[in-house]
Amino acid sequence: MIGEIIDWFTNSANWQGEDGVPTRVLQHLGYVLLSLVIATVIAVPIGLYVGHTGRGGVLLVGSGNVIRALPTLGLVTFLFLLFTDSDIAAIIGLVVLAIPPILAGTYAGLQAVDRSVVDAAEGMGMRGGQRLWQIEVPIALPIVLGGVRNAVLQLVATAAVAAYVGLGGLGRYLLDGLAILDYGEVAAGAILTALLAIVLDLVLATVQRALVPRGVRLAEAGAKKEVSA
Amino acid sequence: MGIEFRGITKKYPDGTVAVDDLNLTIEDGTITVLVGPSGCGKTTSLRMINRMVEPTSGSILLEGEDIRDSDAALLRRGIGYVIQHAGLFPHRTVLSNIATVPLLSGWDKNKAKKRAAELLEVVGLPAEVGKRYPAQLSGGQQQRVGVARALAADSPVLLMDEPFSAVDPVVREGLQDELLRLQSQLGKTIVFVTHDIDEAVRLGDRVAVLRVGGKLAQYGTPAEVLRQPVDDFVAGFVGKDRGYRGLSFLAADDVLVEDVPTVRVGSKPEGSDGWRLAVNDAGEPRGWLAPGSVVDGELVEGELLAGGSLYQQGTPIRGALDAALSSPASLGVVVDADGKAIGVVTARQVLDVIENHPEGVAR
Ligand SMILES: Nc1ncnc2c1ncn2[C@@H]1O[C@H](COP(=O)(O)OP(=O)(O)OP(=O)(O)O)[C@@H](O)[C@H]1O
Numbered sequence: 269m270i271g272e273i274i275d276w277f278t279n280s281a282n283w284q285g286e287d288g289v290p291t292r293v294l295q296h297l298g299y300v301l302l303s304l305v306i307a308t309v310i311a312v313p314i315g316l317y318v319g320h321t322g323r324g325g326v327l328l329v330g331s332g333n334v335i336r337a338l339p340t341l342g343l344v345t346f347l348f349l350l351f352t353d354s355d356i357a358a359i360i361g362l363v364v365l366a367i368p369p370i371l372a373g374t375y376a377g378l379q380a381v382d383r384s385v386v387d388a389a390e391g392m393g394m395r396g397g398q399r400l401w402q403i404e405v406p407i408a409l410p411i412v413l414g415g416v417r418n419a420v421l422q423l424v425a426t427a428a429v430a431a432y433v434g435l436g437g438l439g440r441y442l443l444d445g446l447a448i449l450d451y452g453e454v455a456a457g458a459i460l461t462a463l464l465a466i467v468l469d470l471v472l473a474t475v476q477r478a479l480v481p482r483g484v485r486l487a488e489a490g491a492k493k494e495v496s497a
Numbered sequence: 498m499g500i501e502f503r504g505i506t507k508k509y510p511d512g513t514v515a516v517d518d519l520n521l522t523i524e525d526g527t528i529t530v531l532v533g534p535s536g537c538g539k540t541t542s543l544r545m546i547n548r549m550v551e552p553t554s555g556s557i558l559l560e561g562e563d564i565r566d567s568d569a570a571l572l573r574r575g576i577g578y579v580i581q582h583a584g585l586f587p588h589r590t591v592l593s594n595i596a597t598v599p600l601l602s603g604w605d606k607n608k609a610k611k612r613a614a615e616l617l618e619v620v621g622l623p624a625e626v627g628k629r630y631p632a633q634l635s636g637g638q639q640q641r642v643g644v645a646r647a648l649a650a651d652s653p654v655l656l657m658d659e660p661f662s663a664v665d666p667v668v669r670e671g672l673q674d675e676l677l678r679l680q681s682q683l684g685k686t687i688v689f690v691t692h693d694i695d696e697a698v699r700l701g702d703r704v705a706v707l708r709v710g711g712k713l714a715q716y717g718t719p720a721e722v723l724r725q726p727v728d729d730f731v732a733g734f735v736g737k738d739r740g741y742r743g744l745s746f747l748a749a750d751d752v753l754v755e756d757v758p759t760v761r762v763g764s765k766p767e768g769s770d771g772w773r774l775a776v777n778d779a780g781e782p783r784g785w786l787a788p789g790s791v792v793d794g795e796l797v798e799g800e801l802l803a804g805g806s807l808y809q810q811g812t813p814i815r816g817a818l819d820a821a822l823s824s825p826a827s828l829g830v831v832v833d834a835d836g837k838a839i840g841v842v843t844a845r846q847v848l849d850v851i852e853n854h855p856e857g858v859a860r
C-alpha cells in the first residue's frame with residue numbers, strides 16, 4: 269500500500285497535464301475560494317445584522333441547523349439534475365454548505381461582545397454603524413474568523429466528494445482511482461485533500477493573527493489565564 | 498437649572514414598573530447620589546437621562562430643555578457616562594479609549610490624543626499607561642480610565658452607575674477621594690448610582706433614597722437622611738450605624754488639641770512616667786513609647802508601640818473619635834495637612850463636642 273502511494277507520487281506523469289497534481293490542486297482551490305467568497309458575501313452581512321440588532325437570532329440558529337442537516341451529496345446531485353452543469357451545481361451546493369458556519373460564527377462573535385462594552389459605546393454617543401464597525405466587529409473578529417476556518421475545512425472535504433457529479437479537483441483521484449481499483453491513486457487523492465486543508469487552515473490562522481487587534485488577543489489571553497488559575 | 502425629572506414613570510414591556518412617578522431636581526455643580534436596594538430603579542432612572550432608556554411617561558429637562566428634543570447620539574456625546582465594569586474597548590489603547598468622544602465629535606486626531614493624555618494625568622495615571630490595552634490594567638486603573646473617558650466629553654453632566662463597586666474596598670476609597678478632589682476642581686453636575694449607603698453619604702451633596710417599585714423615599718442632604726429618616730424603610734436602609742456615620746458631617750473645629758510630650762526617633766530619651774509620642778525628623782508620628790519604658794541608647798522604631806489611626810485637622814469629627822479609640826495611649830494623634838503631629842485629643846473631648854451639637858452641623 270505504502271509502496272503504491274510512493275509510486276504514484278513519484279510518477280512524473282501524475283504531475284503533468286490536465287490530470288496532474290498542480291492542475292487538480294488549483295482547480296480544487298478555485299472551487300473552495302469561489303464558494304467561500306460567495307458564502308461570505310451572503311452570510312456575513314446577515315450575521316452582522318442579526319448579531320447587531322439582536323433581531324431574528326432564533327430564526328437564524330434554526331435555519332442554520334436545517335441547512336446543516338441537508339445531505340450535501342444529495343443536494344449537489346439534485347442541483348446537477350436541475351442545472352445539468354456540474355460546476356454550477358457543485359458551487360451552489362458548496363455555498364449552501366459554507367453559509368451556516370460563517371453565519372453562526374459572525375452572529376456568535378457579535379453576541380459574545382461584552383454587554384458593558386456595547387453599552388458604553390452606545391452611551392458615549394456612537395450611532396449604530398459606528399458601534400458595529402468600530403467596536404463590535406473588531407472585537408468579534410476571532411470568532412467570526414473561526415467560523416470562516418470551519419467553513420473552509422468543510423469546503424475542502426466536500427469539494428472532493430463533488431467530483432461525483434463530474435467536477436474536477438482532487439476528488440477526481442478518489443473517484444477515478446476507485447473506478448480502476450488503483451488504491452495508490454485513491455490514497456494520494458485523500459492525502460492531497462488533507463494537505464490542502466491543513467495548508468489553507470495555516471494560511472487563515474496567519475491571517476487571523478494579523479487581523480485580530482492586539483488588545484483583543486491580550487484580553488483573550490488574560491481570560492484564559494483567569495480560567496486556568 | 499440642572500436636571501429635572503417630571504413625573505417620570507418607566508414600565509418595561511414585561512410589566513415591571515422600574516420607576517414610578519419620579520419627581521426630582523438635581524442641582525448644577527453637585528453630586529447627587531441615587532441609592533437604594535437592588536432592583537429599585539436606580540440604573541433605569543440614570544439611563545433615562547442620556548436616553549439609553551426612554552420613559553413611559555413624564556419628561557426630563559436638562560438645562561431647561563426637554564431631552565427628547567435633541568438627537569439621542571448627540572445628547573450622549575455631551576454627557577459623560579461611567580459604568581460598573583468600565584466597559585473599556587478592549588481593542589483600543591487607553592489613550593484611544595479616552596479620546597472616543599472627541600473623535601466622534603470630529604476633533605482631529607492629534608488634538609484628541611493630546612486631550613486624552615491630559616485627562617490621564619487628571620485621573621492620576623502615569624503617562625506610560627496610555628499606550629497599554631485595557632487587559633493590561635488593574636481594575637482600579639480601568640475605572641480611572643473609564644472616568645477619564647467620560648470627562649473627555651468636557652460636558653457639565655456626568656452619569657456614574659456603580660463605578661467603583663467592582664474594585665476592592667481600599668481601592669474604592671482611593672477612587673472616591675479622587676472623585677471628590679476632581680469634583681472640587683471641576684464642579685460638574687454628577688449623578689451617581691450606588692447601593693452602598695456609606696458611599697452615598699461620603700460622596701453625595703444630596704442623596705435620593707429609592708425604594709423597590711421605583712418610588713422616591715427621601716431626598717435630602719446626607720446628614721438629613723441619616724438624622725431624620727422619613728420612615729422605617731429609610732431608617733432601615735441607612736442602617737444601625739447611622740448615628741456614628743452622622744459624625745462624618747460634624748466639623749471638628751472646636752475640638753481642643755492638647756500638647757503631648759514627644760520623643761524623636763534616633764535620639765536618646767530620658768525616662769518618664771507618661772505616654773510619649775515618637776516622631777521622626779519630619780515631625781511625623783511613628784508610634785508610642787509607653788509610660789516608664791526605658792530605652793538603652795538611641796530610640797529605634799522597633800521599640801515603639803504601633804500608633805492608631807491619625808486625625809487630620811479640619812476633617813470631620815468621625816476621624817478624631819476613631820483616632821482616640823484606636824490609640825494605645827487613648828490619645829488620638831492630630832496631624833496637619835502635611836502629616837506633622839500637632840497634638841492629641843481624647844475620646845472624652847470629642848464626645849463633649851458632639852454633645853454640644855445635638856442637631857449636628859450639616860456641611
Ligand atoms: N430591560 C428590562 N426589561 C425588563 N425589566 C427590567 C429591565 N431592566 C430593568 N428591569 C427591571 O426593572 C427594575 C429596576 O431595575 P434597575 O436596573 O433600574 O435597578 P437598580 O436599582 O439599578 O438595581 P441594581 O442595584 O441591582 O443595579 C428591576 O425589577 C429590574 O428587574
Ligand SMILES: [Mg+2]
Pocket residue numbers: 539540541
Ligand atoms: Mg443598577
